[in-house]
Amino acid sequence: MKLNGVEIEDTFAEGFPMRMTRLLITATTQRWAEASAQESKGLGTTAVFCPTEAGIEGPRPTCLETPDGRPGVFLQIGHQNKEKVLRWMPIRIRHCILSVPTTALFDAMPEELDSKPIEMKETPPYLFGDVYQEEIQEYGRERYRIPLMGGWFKMPRRINMVKGVAGGNFLILGETQAAALAGAEAAVDGVLSVPKVWLPAVAGVFASGSKPMDEYPWATTNHRFCSVIRDKVSDTLVPEGVGCVFEVVVNGLTTDSVMEAMKIGIRRAATVDGVVKITAANYGGNLGPYKFYLSEVL
Amino acid sequence: MKLNGVEIEDTFAEGFPMRMTRLLITATTQRWAEASAQESKGLGTTAVFCPTEAGIEGPRPTCLETPDGRPGVFLQIGHQNKEKVLRWMPIRIRHCILSVPTTALFDAMPEELDSKPIEMKETPPYLFGDVYQEEIQEYGRERYRIPLMGGWFKMPRRINMVKGVAGGNFLILGETQAAALAGAEAAVDGVLSVPKVWLPAVAGVFASGSKPMDEYPWATTNHRFCSVIRDKVSDTLVPEGVGCVFEVVVNGLTTDSVMEAMKIGIRRAATVDGVVKITAANYGGNLGPYKFYLSEVL
Amino acid sequence: MKLNGVEIEDTFAEGFPMRMTRLLITATTQRWAEASAQESKGLGTTAVFCPTEAGIEGPRPTCLETPDGRPGVFLQIGHQNKEKVLRWMPIRIRHCILSVPTTALFDAMPEELDSKPIEMKETPPYLFGDVYQEEIQEYGRERYRIPLMGGWFKMPRRINMVKGVAGGNFLILGETQAAALAGAEAAVDGVLSVPKVWLPAVAGVFASGSKPMDEYPWATTNHRFCSVIRDKVSDTLVPEGVGCVFEVVVNGLTTDSVMEAMKIGIRRAATVDGVVKITAANYGGNLGPYKFYLSEVL
Amino acid sequence: MKLNGVEIEDTFAEGFPMRMTRLLITATTQRWAEASAQESKGLGTTAVFCPTEAGIEGPRPTCLETPDGRPGVFLQIGHQNKEKVLRWMPIRIRHCILSVPTTALFDAMPEELDSKPIEMKETPPYLFGDVYQEEIQEYGRERYRIPLMGGWFKMPRRINMVKGVAGGNFLILGETQAAALAGAEAAVDGVLSVPKVWLPAVAGVFASGSKPMDEYPWATTNHRFCSVIRDKVSDTLVPEGVGCVFEVVVNGLTTDSVMEAMKIGIRRAATVDGVVKITAANYGGNLGPYKFYLSEVL
16 A cells, blocks of 8 residues: 555554543643643653653643633553552652642543543542641532642542553654654654544654563564664565654554544655655564554554 | 842751762754653652652753764753662663664763762663664763664763762742742752753742651651641741742752752842742751751852 | 732723734644744734734644644734735745745635735745746645745735734733733733634733824833832822733734633633732723723623 | 765855844743744844844853843844844844843843944834833943833843854755755754854744845745756756755854854754755855855865
């Protein structure tokens, strides 16, 4: 299949279920909500070693779309292992949201999804209040407020967790690093047009792709896609004339949103001159139950 | 003591030693170096629960000042516990620097400081190369290169760690939240004028200050500085007329740099109308060996 | 009238008609569209001396919402004098949009508004093509393309101009500069939640307000609102206890959108502690035909 | 000549004298200084139609390096025609600096350069004070202060103008748009490492290059460098295999600084894979007296 002259490989991205929460951070100004979201997303590119994955959705809610009428940002946090979310999400909240001037926190899980509530009592942000935290009602919701030097920090009593979808992905093969990167950056803006999806990579683009290993370190460089060692890898997957490969990984609350985002991202990447091929990473279906065939996605 | 009409309390900030590394991230463009540094700094506001503290220095090196002639950012990573640095710094490198398009890594510890090298062999970024990583000489240094889909990632064989200084701090008491925050933001730009210091807080400003506790959770809200519960706290430290308090915490490689940064930060904060008092947090000298008396610092 | 304890003066903002165009700048990435829009908006804070006013709308269209499927920014350009728009808009396009890597231009005037087309033939961007520009059909529209070193620049053959509304405004009076500015910044994010409105001021906030004068320089400092010379101005409008005033000026395509934006902006400003009063600037109804009474707006 | 495998054409960039001023904008926070500088730089990409050229220097002065101890930005404004600077610089100050919250203005012309003072009395920013502006002494300098709603705006009584150098330039020819743009962006960060130089283009990169014409419109697309019409231009300068060209124009206070900046910029561009050739624009020496031969610059 060709898109805009770019070869689209007949393969699939292999997705897997991930426990996810969707938070809304609001603040007095958009700037503080962004700063908080950025720190909260940090050290969140992969669930392998990092304390959960995390990412920021593209479309920002305006003051007309948040419960407290303030500007905000949607942040998603996820891990395959539920326990990791239960452990690290409260720490991300305590140290990257609660500690930031003027912020407030809301659960932003869409009601129509099948979710389970995480009780925030007995977690670090709640316990931080010592004995001074309080239960309040606000905007028709049950919430807590924790006294800080900078004012009250308000947060939900429960945060909903769903079984979302991780590992939607595509690889962009370019003649040069510049072409592959321009394709990836175009793709990222496309992906971020779709609500409820997020990108674990820094600015949405992974320079490093990995392959599963049997033993530690279980994930190592996906050498078959490394053009710089193409001559040393007999079963290389780097075609002649390809100088660089970048990967865009897409997570989201639903398979539909991930597929929609992949579609727009791939289409955007295929408009960039010097992008010669787009494929996807999978592990023969051993890693996860979702198979996003590029031909179907498009 | 008064500065610009603002009361400077006769007290001290209580600092403590912290193991720190100083990294230089370079990239093809300043933008990618910043993006990598931002992710690397993430989830790094405190050593209590976070996987180390981390922060970005203010002055950026230009292309004339880096080994590879590319734009860059200085990132510092630290923890009281050496083992935590040994564990988490390589993970921050692996997942927030190595994985980012076009980046390279250098050790940027000043030679004149007494440091110990951390060998990067057998750490996640090195091991990520599977069997394809190589030892190279570059810019007169011993380095590794790891093959990625996006090109070679180059990094030092050793990263130096020093015993730096954490916990330099000052509290800004304002009539209103806006005044205290404007004072804190002015202070942050002042602090970031000084090389080799860094701020663990998001955008440099903590809305939450903590007090040590005997048992878990060992750090809870510093209730004596919380204006919103002033009426409930008999030994409150919030003076009449103070509506809000923010804290600026300063870490750095040396006591001199931390003190210089505190001086400039406090002076900047004291120029803001509505800031009524500046003090510092200490625990009677039980936490750490460094006492930064505000009167001496200024 | 009181809002959140803040006095809302019983007065009106005096608006006036302004000829406006609404442009959509798209680019390969959001970043280049933003850079182009920022330059295009430059030197555009007032129609008095500047070559037209200009401003960027808050909500950005995603790739799903633009004709060419690329990320974009809405830019508005306006002046009371139609001739000024006819002269300067093409120059802004030629030198701040056409000259920027990967950009394209679209007319984004809503169809339901009563507008008049400006023919772009014989204007600087078209003439820049020497003899190499071409008429094309794209996305069902009549367009031009101009050859550049960096590729084709594509633009509409006609850009629609309407009689929009300028001079919607409110003044935020604060105890301190910090409080007034925090109120203004909160207001700006509120205003920017509303589509089709724009703010001529830098980051939306004017430190300087002006009064009309009979002779040159016809606009000088609105001394009655200057707290720093309060003691010298016998008919000052600065109440006791007010240390600073900032102004938010709102322009837009329709009176409805301007009023909606004023409402949200004022409400946001009134949430900031230290903001004591909100009023509006008018000239007794001599300047313009639109009277936006704050009580009605809210 | 080859640099990193990239052909450097044996030609020269043709520079010409430009009257320039160098301003320092300071503010309470770096953020407001940046916002003011950005607006001040707007509509400043060329002296042909725009109201002067304008640009921001790369290195920012810290709080330790400005007269008022606040963070700041260096902005340069220039035009071949002295009268244009005298007319438009005060308007840029009045409407893009004075009007911005918390800003102050300083003359930042290096003393060692041969400059002439522009008296700021009788200019728009001074006259804006109506009758309330005052002469003051500050930091050992003669200054004015103008009362605004947001506080005093302070500015120098005189701003020095020199005969600087404009038109330093180089063209980056790439296989693809992505490669040429990556080369140009790398070059820009290199150029911005050098103090006292500035880039008139948006983000430093021109997609459009122009050739002089005998009659109006005197500057039209440099068709010989347009790859998209390569087949129609018999004397094209676009080599086979080149898909795109971008230009970096460098202005500065001295020939030395411009040449240093060109050197670093070209070296950075030549590191980007897919950049195939670097040349420079000149008009046979008819436009200006400065000839920056690429071989000498490097």
